[in-house]
Amino acid sequence: MDVLYCSTCLAGVPPLSGFIGKLLVLQEAIGEGFYIIAAVGLITSLMVLYSVIKIFINGFWGENQLTVEDEKMSTKGTLLPSAILTVIVIGMGLGAEFVNVYIMEAAEVINNPSLYIDAVMPNGE
Numbered sequence: 001m002d003v004l005y006c007s008t009c010l011a012g013v014p015p016l017s018g019f020i021g022k023l024l025v026l027q028e029a030i031g032e033g034f035y036i037i038a039a040v041g042l043i044t045s046l047m048v049l050y051s052v053i054k055i056f057i058n059g060f061w062g063e064n065q066l067t068v069e070d071e072k073m074s075t076k077g078t079l080l081p082s083a084i085l086t087v088i089v090i091g092m093g094l095g096a097e098f099v100n101v102y103i104m105e106a107a108e109v110i111n112n113p114s115l116y117i118d119a120v121m122p123n124g125e
Helices: 004-012 018-030 035-061 074-093 096-111 113-120
Strands: none
Touching: 018 035, 074 096, 096 113
């Protein structure tokens, strides 16, 4: 169910989280007169939604095309990547304060672009 939720967020289906961002982008595009970009955004959202629904329906209610040998495959190869991702996710959760220093510096530069301009062009050219 998480895959369907994330995919429909990508498509911008209300009331999921992707809808608000997509709505704001479309409102600004229409407000600024970029009608073609707004139309392309809506069309691609509908295409993503169609493909996600098709994958979901075939994944849950479609025919099983695996042979008996394919169904009995080992999951030994997925243990190491899963363990690495688990360690990374836990590390990101516990070590957020170490990364926060860099994030705050980046936010400062974004809020004050003259810092970046002065660092790149010290002579003010």
